[in-house]
Amino acid sequence: MKILTLMIALIAVTQLLACNTLSGVGKDVQKGGEALERSAD
Helix, strand or coil, X not given: CHHHHHHHHHHHHHHHHHHHHHHHHXXXXXXXXXXXXXXHC
């Protein structure tokens, strides 16, 4: 039972970290797109 609880906790932490990482990547891509739009004007 302890192993199952530990595995669930590790999966939850991994999912939270992955979500934050993807969010950061999305913001970086958006900023890059905005810079391209400004340079095209």
